[in-house]
Amino acid sequence: MSLLTMILKMSEGLGKTCAIFFLTLLFSLPLGMLVALLRMSKNKIVSSVVRFVITVLRGTPLMLQLLAVTYGPYYLFGANVSRNKLIPVVIAFSINYAAYFAEIYRGGIESIPAGQYEAAEVLGYSRFQTFVRIVLPQVIKRILPSVTNEVVTLVKDTSMAFTVSYQEMFTIGKQIANSQTSFVPFIVAGVFYYVFNFVVDRVMGGIEKRLNYYK
Amino acid sequence: MREEMETVSEKTEKTGTASAPILEIRNLQKAFDRVAVLRDISFSINPGNVVTVIGPSGSGKSTLLRCASFLETANDGDILYDGEYALKGGVYASKKELGRFRTLFGMVFQNFNLFPHYSVMKNICEPTVLRGVSKEEARDRAVSLLKKMGLEGKENAYPCQLSGGQQQRVAIARALALKPEILFFDEPTSALDPELTGEVLKVIRQLAEDRMTMVVVTHEMSFAHAVSHRVIFMDGGYIMEEGSPEQIFQDPQQERTKKFLSNYKQ
Numbered sequence: 001m002s003l004l005t006m007i008l009k010m011s012e013g014l015g016k017t018c019a020i021f022f023l024t025l026l027f028s029l030p031l032g033m034l035v036a037l038l039r040m041s042k043n044k045i046v047s048s049v050v051r052f053v054i055t056v057l058r059g060t061p062l063m064l065q066l067l068a069v070t071y072g073p074y075y076l077f078g079a080n081v082s083r084n085k086l087i088p089v090v091i092a093f094s095i096n097y098a099a100y101f102a103e104i105y106r107g108g109i110e111s112i113p114a115g116q117y118e119a120a121e122v123l124g125y126s127r128f129q130t131f132v133r134i135v136l137p138q139v140i141k142r143i144l145p146s147v148t149n150e151v152v153t154l155v156k157d158t159s160m161a162f163t164v165s166y167q168e169m170f171t172i173g174k175q176i177a178n179s180q181t182s183f184v185p186f187i188v189a190g191v192f193y194y195v196f197n198f199v200v201d202r203v204m205g206g207i208e209k210r211l212n213y214y215k
Numbered sequence: 216m217r218e219e220m221e222t223v224s225e226k227t228e229k230t231g232t233a234s235a236p237i238l239e240i241r242n243l244q245k246a247f248d249r250v251a252v253l254r255d256i257s258f259s260i261n262p263g264n265v266v267t268v269i270g271p272s273g274s275g276k277s278t279l280l281r282c283a284s285f286l287e288t289a290n291d292g293d294i295l296y297d298g299e300y301a302l303k304g305g306v307y308a309s310k311k312e313l314g315r316f317r318t319l320f321g322m323v324f325q326n327f328n329l330f331p332h333y334s335v336m337k338n339i340c341e342p343t344v345l346r347g348v349s350k351e352e353a354r355d356r357a358v359s360l361l362k363k364m365g366l367e368g369k370e371n372a373y374p375c376q377l378s379g380g381q382q383q384r385v386a387i388a389r390a391l392a393l394k395p396e397i398l399f400f401d402e403p404t405s406a407l408d409p410e411l412t413g414e415v416l417k418v419i420r421q422l423a424e425d426r427m428t429m430v431v432v433t434h435e436m437s438f439a440h441a442v443s444h445r446v447i448f449m450d451g452g453y454i455m456e457e458g459s460p461e462q463i464f465q466d467p468q469q470e471r472t473k474k475f476l477s478n479y480k481q
Contacts (some may be wrong), residue, residue, distance in 0.1 A: 113326075115328035116328060118324070119322075119329075119330070120330075121285075121286065122286070122317065122321070122322040123345075123389070124314070124317055124342060124345060129345065137332045138331065141332070213373065214331050214373045214375050215331065
C-alpha cells in the first residue's frame with residue numbers, strides 16, 4: 001500500500017475524529033459549568049455527591065469509561081450495543097471532559113475577588129446578572145490557558161475511540177498497521193494530530209489575544 | 216425629586232437638624248464567629264451632612280459601613296433608611312424591601328472594585344441602565360460626572376489603564392450615576408499612593424460642598440477635620456466619642472481619643 005493510499009484511507013476517518021472532538025466540546029463545556037455550579041452548591045449533600053462523581057471521572061481511565069458507556073448497557077440490561085458508536089463515544093468523552101472543565105471553572109470562579117460581587121450587589125445587580133455580566137467574562141479570560149490544555153489533550157484522546165472500534169482516523173490507521181505490518185500509519189496519525197493541534201493552538205491563542213484588552 | 220432634595224438641603228443649616236435622618240442606626244451589633252466587632256453602635260445622619268468615622272484598625276469602622284450597606288449581616292439592632300426599617304431588632308426586611316433600600320445608598324470601596332472588563336463608560340452606565348434608565352440618559356449622566364471628576368476623555372479607557380486615583384474617581388462617578396441619597400466611603404484613599412490621595416479627597420470635598428450626604432471612613436485626619444459636620448471616633452466596636460470636628464480634634468474628652476489622635480500626630 002502506497003503512502004498516499006494510507007493517507008487517503010486514514011483521512012476518511014478524520015470526519016469522525018472531528019465529530020468526536022467538536023461534539024465533545026459542544027456538550028462538555030456547558031455541562032462542566034453546570035457541574036461546577038453544583039460542586040459549589042451551598043447544599044452539602046449536592047456538593048459532596050458531585051465532588052465524589054468528579055473524583056471517579058478523573059480517577060479512572062477514560063478508556064474504561066468508554067468501554068463502560070458503550071458496552072455497559074449490554075452487560076447490565078442486555079440492551080443492544082448501538083450500531084452508531086458515535087453516541088456512546090461522545091457521551092463518555094463529554095462526561096469525562098465535563099469533570100475536568102468543572103474543576104477549571106471552579107478554580108476560575110473562586111479566583112474572582114469578593115469585591116467584584118460586593119460592588120455588583122451594591123450597584124443593584126441581581127445574582128444572575130452578576131454572574132453572567134461580571135463574573136463569567138472574567139472567569140473565561142482567566143481559565144483560557146487551562147482550557148486550551150484540555151482541548152489539546154482532547155484532540156489526542158479522540159484516538160481512544162479505537163477501543164470500541166469506532167472507525168475514526170486512528171482506528172483505521174491501526175487496522176492498516178496490522179494488515180500491512182507497517183509502522184508508517186502511526187507516523188501519519190502523529191502528523192495528523194500535530195497539525196490538528198497546531199490549528200487548535202492558533203485558534204485559542206487568537207481568542208486569548210482578543211481578551212487581552214484588559215488586565 | 217433629587218433636585219427638590221438638593222434645594223431643601225441647601226436651606227438647612229450645616230448641622231442639618233431641620234430634616235429627619237436619612238440613615239439611622241440603633242444598637243447595632245455584629246460578631247464574626249463570636250468575636251464581637253460592633254458592640255453597640257448608634258448614630259444617625261441627616262441629609263446634606265458629612266459624617267467621618269475615625270479610629271484604629273480593627274475598631275469596626277468598615278464593618279459598620281458594610282452592615283449599613285447590607286454586605287454584612289448584623290446580629291442585632293435597627294437600621295432605618297428614611298425612617299423605614301431595613302433591620303428591626305436583628306430581623307431584616309424582605310429581599311424586595313432591601314432591594315428598594317439599596318437604591319438609596321451608594322458605596323465607594325477601598326479597592327475601587329471597578330469591573331476590569333468594562334470600559335470606564337460601561338462601568339458607569341451599565342448599573343444605571345439595569346435600573347431602567349434610558350441609555351441616552353445614562354450616557355449623559357456619565358459624561359457630566361466624568362467631567363466633574365476631571366476625567367474627560369477617559370470614557371473608553373479600561374480601569375487597568377488608569378492610575379489608582381483615577382480609578383477611584385471613576386468608582387465615585389459610578390456610584391453617583393445612580394443618584395443615591397447617601398454615599399458611603401470605605402477608606403477611599405487607603406489603597407492609593409500618597410500623591411494620589413489628594414485628587415480623590417478633592418472630589419469628595421467638592422461633593423460635600425454640593426451637600427451630598429456622606430459617611431466617610433478614613434485615616435486622613437486633616438481631611439476629616441475640614442470636611443465633616445460630625446466626627447465619630449470608634450474603638451473596640453464602640454463609638455467612644457462623637458462630636459463636631461473642632462470638639463474631637465481640638466478638645467477630645469476621652470482618653471482613648473486623645474491617645475489615638477496623638478499617635479496620629481507623630
